[in-house]
Amino acid sequence: MPTYQLNIDGAIKSVDVPADQPLLYTLTDQLKMKGPKFGCGLAQCGSCTVIVNGNAVRSCVMPTSTVANSKIRTLDGLEKNGQLHPMQTAFVEEGAAQCGYCTNGWIMQSIALLENNPKASDDQIINGLSNVQCRCGTQIAILRAVKKARDQMAKA
Ligand code: FES
Ligand code: FES
Structure with a gap:
């Protein structure tokens, strides 16, 4: 299985996942993140949204391999030094x-x-x-x- 280095909320995370695995599953299953949620799995509801290079994307249909060199921001990383966004x-x-x-x-x-x-x-x-x-x-x-x-x- 390929290894990807993902830049998530400013930290580099290494994951071994299939290239076509949706980013949502990588965030929730491999990295145990709590923000993005599985709703429809069809890019229709928005519950899985993360920000990739400044734009909102639906992580349920975004292959992990396509965001390996991107800046990913999630709900989990919004709070800074105890201060909510x-x-x-x-x-x-x-x-x-x-x-x-x-x-x-x-x-x-x-x-x-x-x-x-x-x-x-x-x-x-x-x-x-x-x-x-x-x-x-x-x-x-x-x-x-x-x-x-x-x-x-x-x-x-
Ligand atoms: S889970 Fe509904 S848009 Fe991704
Ligand atoms: S789906 Fe329950 S608050 Fe939006």
Whole structure:
């Protein structure tokens, strides 16, 4: 089996996995990470989202071999020195989770969206997140949290 060096949240991790194994399985099964979640496995729901080279990607359909030379960021690495990322804080403050299974996808896709467009309008946020799913119906609180985080991140 090939060995890959993955740059995850700023640390190099070595994994022996089949080239076509989805990155999601490598993160959860080999590296025991808790952030990305298996939802649909078909790039449809967003629960497995990570940020690769600055863009939100669906790790359930991303072969591990294709990200060996990339910078991968995950929910697990957002907290720094005991401080939550502003997006995480906004989700807590706005109560933007019910079961929480989808939360990884919303947070990671929102961060990528705002890092690429810090002044995203409300409509751009709604459109940019339109392919992330929440079966609990938490979308209103989630959008409130993302807009709050946008305003906080702009001040930082
Ligand atoms: S599990 Fe990857 S998009 Fe649903
Ligand atoms: S909070 Fe349950 S699926 Fe979104």
